[in-house]
Amino acid sequence: MTSNPRITLAKLPEGSNGLQGLPMPGEHLILDQTRTIDLDNVPLNGGFLTKTIFLSPEPALRERMRDSSIQSYTTSFIVGAPVIGFGLVVVLRSEKKGIKTGDYMYGQTPWEAYTIQPYIEGRINFKPEDWPPATFDMDSLALQVVPNPGGAFPVTHYASALGTPGLSAFVGFEGLAQAKEGQTIFVSAGGSGVGSMVVQLAKQKGMKVIASAGSNAKCDYVRSLGADVVFNYKEDGYDVLKQHKPIHLYWDNVGGEALEAAIEHLEPFGRVVCCGSLSDYNKAPSERYGIKNTTLIFKKRLTLTGFLVPDLIPQYGGRFFTEIPALLAQGKIKSREVVFQGIDSAPRALLAVLNGGEDAGKVVVMVAKE
Amino acid sequence: MTSNPRITLAKLPEGSNGLQGLPMPGEHLILDQTRTIDLDNVPLNGGFLTKTIFLSPEPALRERMRDSSIQSYTTSFIVGAPVIGFGLVVVLRSEKKGIKTGDYMYGQTPWEAYTIQPYIEGRINFKPEDWPPATFDMDSLALQVVPNPGGAFPVTHYASALGTPGLSAFVGFEGLAQAKEGQTIFVSAGGSGVGSMVVQLAKQKGMKVIASAGSNAKCDYVRSLGADVVFNYKEDGYDVLKQHKPIHLYWDNVGGEALEAAIEHLEPFGRVVCCGSLSDYNKAPSERYGIKNTTLIFKKRLTLTGFLVPDLIPQYGGRFFTEIPALLAQGKIKSREVVFQGIDSAPRALLAVLNGGEDAGKVVVMVAKE
Numbered sequence: 001m002t003s004n005p006r007i008t009l010a011k012l013p014e015g016s017n018g019l020q021g022l023p024m025p026g027e028h029l030i031l032d033q034t035r036t037i038d039l040d041n042v043p044l045n046g047g048f049l050t051k052t053i054f055l056s057p058e059p060a061l062r063e064r065m066r067d068s069s070i071q072s073y074t075t076s077f078i079v080g081a082p083v084i085g086f087g088l089v090v091v092l093r094s095e096k097k098g099i100k101t102g103d104y105m106y107g108q109t110p111w112e113a114y115t116i117q118p119y120i121e122g123r124i125n126f127k128p129e130d131w132p133p134a135t136f137d138m139d140s141l142a143l144q145v146v147p148n149p150g151g152a153f154p155v156t157h158y159a160s161a162l163g164t165p166g167l168s169a170f171v172g173f174e175g176l177a178q179a180k181e182g183q184t185i186f187v188s189a190g191g192s193g194v195g196s197m198v199v200q201l202a203k204q205k206g207m208k209v210i211a212s213a214g215s216n217a218k219c220d221y222v223r224s225l226g227a228d229v230v231f232n233y234k235e236d237g238y239d240v241l242k243q244h245k246p247i248h249l250y251w252d253n254v255g256g257e258a259l260e261a262a263i264e265h266l267e268p269f270g271r272v273v274c275c276g277s278l279s280d281y282n283k284a285p286s287e288r289y290g291i292k293n294t295t296l297i298f299k300k301r302l303t304l305t306g307f308l309v310p311d312l313i314p315q316y317g318g319r320f321f322t323e324i325p326a327l328l329a330q331g332k333i334k335s336r337e338v339v340f341q342g343i344d345s346a347p348r349a350l351l352a353v354l355n356g357g358e359d360a361g362k363v364v365v366m367v368a369k370e
Numbered sequence: 371m372t373s374n375p376r377i378t379l380a381k382l383p384e385g386s387n388g389l390q391g392l393p394m395p396g397e398h399l400i401l402d403q404t405r406t407i408d409l410d411n412v413p414l415n416g417g418f419l420t421k422t423i424f425l426s427p428e429p430a431l432r433e434r435m436r437d438s439s440i441q442s443y444t445t446s447f448i449v450g451a452p453v454i455g456f457g458l459v460v461v462l463r464s465e466k467k468g469i470k471t472g473d474y475m476y477g478q479t480p481w482e483a484y485t486i487q488p489y490i491e492g493r494i495n496f497k498p499e500d501w502p503p504a505t506f507d508m509d510s511l512a513l514q515v516v517p518n519p520g521g522a523f524p525v526t527h528y529a530s531a532l533g534t535p536g537l538s539a540f541v542g543f544e545g546l547a548q549a550k551e552g553q554t555i556f557v558s559a560g561g562s563g564v565g566s567m568v569v570q571l572a573k574q575k576g577m578k579v580i581a582s583a584g585s586n587a588k589c590d591y592v593r594s595l596g597a598d599v600v601f602n603y604k605e606d607g608y609d610v611l612k613q614h615k616p617i618h619l620y621w622d623n624v625g626g627e628a629l630e631a632a633i634e635h636l637e638p639f640g641r642v643v644c645c646g647s648l649s650d651y652n653k654a655p656s657e658r659y660g661i662k663n664t665t666l667i668f669k670k671r672l673t674l675t676g677f678l679v680p681d682l683i684p685q686y687g688g689r690f691f692t693e694i695p696a697l698l699a700q701g702k703i704k705s706r707e708v709v710f711q712g713i714d715s716a717p718r719a720l721l722a723v724l725n726g727g728e729d730a731g732k733v734v735v736m737v738a739k740e
Contacts, residue, residue: 063669073638073669133616134638134670246503255665268443268504277665290660295625295647298676299433299443300504306668 001036006082006112007346008032012065013282022282022354023065025347029083037114039092047117048094050143052367053104055111055343056086056159057350058193062281064138071132073308075139081122082110083346087367088158089115089143099145106158107143111346113367117143136310153328154337160362161328161335164309165193168275170320171312173201176273176305177249181206184246186262189253189278190227191218193362198251199225200333210244212258214356221360225334233258241265254278256289263296274306282354336361343367371406376452376482377716378402382435383652392652392724393435395717399453407484409462417487418464420513422737423474425481425713426456426529427720428563432651434508441502443678445509451492452480453716457737458528459485459513469515476528477513481716483737487513506680523698524707530732531698531705534679535563538645540690541682543571546643546675547619551576554616556632559623559648560597561588563732568621569595570703580614582628584726591730595704603628611635624648626659633666644676652724706731713737 010030014021023029042049060074061083068076077083091103092114099105110119126137146162149155160166173179185202189195190211202209203226210229211222219230231240238261241247248270250262255277262272280288296302327333338361340349346365353363380400384391393399412419430444431453438446447453461473462484469475480489496507516532519525530536543549555572559565560581572579573596580599581592589600601610608631611617618640620632625647632642650658666672697703708731710719716735723733 252668259664274664274668276668280665285662288662288665290662291664292655292658292660294629294644294661295650295658296676297674298622298644298646298678301676301678301681302674303676304667304672304674306666306671306673308668308671311671 002039002114003033004035004037004112004114005031005033005343006035006110007343008082009065009077009079011079012067022351023062023347025351028065029347029350031344031347035112039114042116044093044095044116046095048096048099049092050089050105050109050115050117051092052109052113052115052343053088053090053155054159054367055109055346055365056163057346057353057363057365058085058164059276059278059281059353061085061350062354071135073134074136075124075126075131078122078124082112084108084110084119084122084138086141086159086164087111088146088155102148103145104148104155105143106146106163108138108141109143111343113343136308141310153335156337156339156362156364156366157328157335159364160193160337161197161324161333163193165362166197166324166335167313167317167320168309169194169197169201170324171309171316172273172275172307173198173251174316174319175312176307177251178271179205179207179249182208183248184208184210184244185249185251186210186212186241186247187227187251187253188212188233188258188262189214189276190222190230191360192253192278194275195251195253196222196225196336196362197333199227203227204327204332207249210241210247212238213360215358215360217358218360221336238262249273251275252277255280256291260289260291260293263291263293263302266300266302268300270300270302272302272304274304278354278356337364338362340365372409372484373403374405374407374482374484375401375403375713376405376480377713378452379435379447379449381449382437392721393432393717395721398435399717399720401714401717405482409484412486414463414465414486416465418466418469419462420459420475420479420485420487421462422479422483422485422713423458423460423525424529424737425479425716425735426533427716427723427733427735428455428534429646429648429651429723431455431720432724441505443504444506445494445496445501448492448494452482454478454480454489454492454508456511456529456534457481458516458525472518473515474518474525475513476516476533478508478511479513481713483713506678511680523705526707526709526732526734526736527698527705529734530563530707531567531694531703533563535732536567536694536705537683537687537690538679539564539567539571540694541679541686542643542645542677543568543621544686544689545682546677547621548641549575549577549619552578553618554578554580554614555619555621556580556582556611556617557597557621557623558582558603558628558632559584559646560592560600561730562623562648564645565621565623566592566595566706566732567703569597573597574697574702577619580611580617582608583730585728585730587728588730591706608632619643621645622647625650626661630659630661630663633661633663633672636670636672638670640670640672642672642674644674648724648726707734708732710735
């Protein structure tokens with residue numbers, strides 16, 4: 001028997017509605033080391049057995065840690081069950097056609113060392129009629145076979161440029177940004193998985209890139225990606241934007257003050273792509289930053305458009321999976337990850353993502369050697 | 371000699387930056403009765419002499435009452451000069467080709483009883499390089515000849531359904547609303563000149579219409595236009611919206627709490643047309659209502675788009691000038707005005723517009739019998 005540690009959502013983060021406060025290691029997210037698994041003999045029931053290589057803590061996980069009665073764009077987590085998120089796994093045994101031992105797979109998987117797939121615990125029995133309209137069933141983002149890089153690049157790139165963050169950036173940028181050569185884009189959280197890809201895609205299009213980040217290490221990293229102007233918003237605030245006008249396009253990863261500043265400083269007919277709202281996720285709705293300059297939306301004829309990745313995959317996903325690996329191989333796109341070691345570090349790693357850690361790069365939790 | 375009373379902007383409304391507080395009659399806007407004009411002999415210098423029939427106090431006038439150093443979408447007013455706004459005039463004498471005695475004309479004109487046109491006082495010597503990009507030169511909205519209704523309809527309709535409010539509603543609705551039969555629209559300030567037209571255009575398209583207004587008289591009026599659900603936001607607040615879901619489209623005339631409520635209750639993929647922000651105009655930027663739920667823009671994949679009327683006139687203005695008079699003549703579109711009598715009432719009339727008066731209909735100031 002082999003130990004099968006996992007991370008479970010023991011209780012919802014603070015606040016009666018479960019939308020307030022950070023998920024704390026040891027309190028809301030706990031390491032459960034009581035489980036074991038017989039890797040050679042556990043019945044697969046027509047499925048397959050996977051070993052988790054890495055887990056990818058992402059801001060969107062926070063949204064799922066809520067009471068299911070609260071409407072949102074995703075299904076909620078089940079208290080007591082393992083956290084489920086994007087990860088890379090390798091197949092140990094399979095009874096399922098098309099999936100074989102040694103396959104690398106990327107997609108939603110429980111935060112545990114070994115899993116009989118499709119996973120059962122934590123999965124929502126999704127009936128659309130039980131959820132608000134257009135709620136997205138996260139469990140539908142099932143594991144897909146991906147190439148084994150065989151040493152050509154670090155597997156952790158699957159959590160960053162080649163994973164959901166890269167995909168989010170690519171489909172949103174291609175679908176909504178209307179990028180124009182010679183124009184200027186402002187990207188908040190420029191050092192994040194999504195932000196760092198947007199910075200690079202914008203440079204590829206010939207744009208001037210302004211980016212914000214939350215530490216000097218992150219600023220250095222974003223500069224190394226080619227951004228023309230980078231500032232530490234914690235030190236400089238967002239008013240620095242007015243020194244770098246004109247600004248035509250804003251990619252919003254954080255909401256709040258950054259969104260307000262962008263609205264303030266965008267050119268007439270400026271565009272905002274709303275991709276995320278990192279500054280809001282851990283605050284109760286009443287405690288969020290209030291944006292006071294929305295009157296500028298009509299005065300400057302701005303357009304703000306929000307998107308979720310699944311909406312745009314049918315149209316732009318195919319190009320992502322062919323173009324980005326090629327650009328990465330040619331060195332035209334870079335991907336950097338901050339690696340946390342061991343599944344026990346996963347709650348801390350998520351906290352670093354939600355709190356804005358110091359280190360530059362997409363946070364990844366390595367669970368096993370390949 | 372004939373008396374030629376006028377309304378001048380004596381000083382900017384309260385606040386160091388001129389963007390705060392209401393313009394008060396007798397303080398910021400004053401009646402100047404010292405002027406006379408010799409209607410028969412005053413030199414026209416190739417221009418034409420007009421008698422003002424009515425003036426149209428509109429929310430956008432407030433934006434012009436600011437220091438010219440403050441960026442906005444329009445040129446500013448000149449302190450000491452007459453207020454300039456949309457109005458209907460009749461030509462008394464003309465030396466200008468194409469314009470003859472008896473012509474009715476609609477467009478920007480000074481708030482005075484008689485004017486030698488093109489007016490000189492209050493006009494900005496507009497050089498685009500002296501203004502922020504895309505500042506609109508209001509003086510370019512020059513008087514245009516319009517049909518003399520000859521009793522077929524009240525001339526005041528030129529201030530409402532057949533004037534700038536109707537035009538704003540029409541070009542914005544046709545250009546940006548993507549109205550769909552069977553869907554639901556929420557219109558704030560449903561009894562306003564713009565709002566009342568949007569309500570009617572939406573009903574023409576087969577939409578369900580929810581509207582808010584600020585008095586019971588206005589609510590009754592909006593119901594008479596065919597709106598399906600009407601509420602007094604001062605009594606009921608905006609939470610009433612959640613009882614009338616689904617809502618697919620929001621036409622924003624007021625900003626602030628109404629915009630926040632609409633974002634809260636719109637369906638996924640909902641749309642917002644940002645036309646005005648009446649709740650903000652008389653407040654300093656720091657005192658405006660802070661919208662805390664912008665995170666829903668991406669979660670619900672909303673699109674917010676602002677517009678100014680001149681942007682859309684080239685594409686949709688032609689249809690307005692043919693379709694709306696015909697619909698009005700057929701009784702399929704209604705127009706109602708609240709008439710203030712005499713040019714001395716103009717400052718009070720503007721205050722009623724900015725404060726939200728009790729009476730239902732577009733506010734018009736009758737300056738002369740036709």
